[in-house]
Amino acid sequence: MTDQEAPKIEFPCEYPIKVLGREHDNFRPAVLAVFERHAPGFDSKTIVAKGSSKGTFVSLTITITATGPEQLKCLHEDLIATGHVQMVI
Template identity: 80%
Template sequence: MSELQDPPKIEFPCDYPIKVLGRDKPEFRPTVLAVFERHAPGFDSETIVVKGSSKGTFMSLTITITATGPEQLKALHEELMASGLVQMVI
């Protein structure tokens, strides 16, 4: 029986893409961007990928930040989910 391996460790700082999915409402994008600006100031807004669902109900934003550590990622995730506009963070 082989031993389970630990998942690979992320080395910080690193480029870290985060996909945020929520309902396509006017306040979704500015709210998400404000949260990212608080937790990852100076991220490159030119690299944001925006996709809408086929029926226009949902929107996803993929934003790449320079992640500084697990605490930053946890705080970012918690604030996004607490906004009430975000369905999922991948």
């Protein structure tokens, strides 16, 4: 078996990011604050929110114009650091 190299992403590009956390009043504001810090001017009208069947969790899919891997790494780290985010996909 040969090791395949991961596909390269050409930046800048439109990049959807799904953020999952527990349904809570502070979840959405905390997530949006991180996105504003790392991807200012993203189109908030494109945010797709979905709740879990029992209403315990919510996911937000937010599309940004990604400028590079460092931006995505910092965004991910800051989202997790909020304490409200369970997973970033």
